[in-house]
Amino acid sequence: LPLWERLERRIIDGELVGIEKDLDAGLAERPALAIVNDTLLAGMKVVGELFGSGQMQLPFVLKSAEVMKKAVAYLEPHMEKSDDDGKGRIVLATVKGDVHDIGKNLVDIILSNNGYDVVNIGIKQPVAAILDAAEEHRADVIGMSGLLVKSTVIMRENLEEMNSRGISERYPVLLGGAALTRSYVEQDLAGIFDGHVRYARDAFDGLRLMDAFMA
Ligand code: B1M
Numbered sequence: 001l002p003l004w005e006r007l008e009r010r011i012i013d014g015e016l017v018g019i020e021k022d023l024d025a026g027l028a029e030r031p032a033l034a035i036v037n038d039t040l041l042a043g044m045k046v047v048g049e050l051f052g053s054g055q056m057q058l059p060f061v062l063k064s065a066e067v068m069k070k071a072v073a074y075l076e077p078h079m080e081k082s083d084d085d086g087k088g089r090i091v092l093a094t095v096k097g098d099v100h101d102i103g104k105n106l107v108d109i110i111l112s113n114n115g116y117d118v119v120n121i122g123i124k125q126p127v128a129a130i131l132d133a134a135e136e137h138r139a140d141v142i143g144m145s146g147l148l149v150k151s152t153v154i155m156r157e158n159l160e161e162m163n164s165r166g167i168s169e170r171y172p173v174l175l176g177g178a179a180l181t182r183s184y185v186e187q188d189l190a191g192i193f194d195g196h197v198r199y200a201r202d203a204f205d206g207l208r209l210m211d212a213f214m215a
Helices: 003-013 019-027 032-052 058-078 102-113 127-136 149-165 182-192 203-214
Strands: 088-094 116-120 141-145 173-176 197-200
Touching (some): 003 058, 032 058, 088 127, 102 141, 102 203, 149 182
């Protein structure tokens, strides 16, 4: 297979052995981020489709996710970093009950490389832990990720908890993840939230919205 197809195939097949060599060859031709966005994410998309249609079993999805994570970690030092610093601080978490963190961690990388201070508190985070971290680290923004349909309900509950604690205006909220839609976040959730909540389609959208929040 040609290089780009081979790399995409490695994600789909969960094939780690020899991936560094392919990534090095890729880096000679394209920026690290383009490899993530155009090739590796394309592979994860196929994995999602195969899993969703019952053609791939969970342990294989896990293998694909591991290869994806290792590939991103390998590419990260090659990603462009801006000289900006201290543009603002975000507490980032995957919400309660949800283990998906590849997208969240990409958001972490993109924001960190573009001058933001990211406090990434991990997966399955209950609202109390997220709000404690925001207070402790004096966050400017709270970012929540979640891929399960259930997580969209949890996000709503988290916003309601912020309302009831009277802290909604203190922290603008950025939401992302495959089960969300812009209209659910910016109409439905915005309708019940006393502060600002925005939807980020991808990590770059997240960066753009962060810049807007901090402007
Ligand atoms: Co899961 N999983 N999974 N899974 N998994 C999905 C989400 C699913 C859609 C697959 C499918 O059925 N087609 C489905 C959810 C269905 C639903 O809720 N209706 C699903 C399911 C069902 C499950 C389990 C329940 C399976 C089971 O146990 N029977 C289980 C859930 C466990 C749990 O959470 N409690 C489960 C487990 C897993 C693995 C552990 C095997 C693995 C995760 C490994 C890991 O993350 N460490 C996994 C994977 C890999 C997937 C798919 C295939 C790929 C997800 C991914 O990493 N995509 C996924 C299919 C899909 O999403 N279509 C699927 C790449 C990633 C970069 O994209 O995270 O969307 P994403 O992030 C994007 C944007 O959304 C955005 O930026 C990123 C790109 O730039 N973004 C943000 C995300 N967060 C953001 C936050 C922001 C801003 C932007 O600001 C705060």
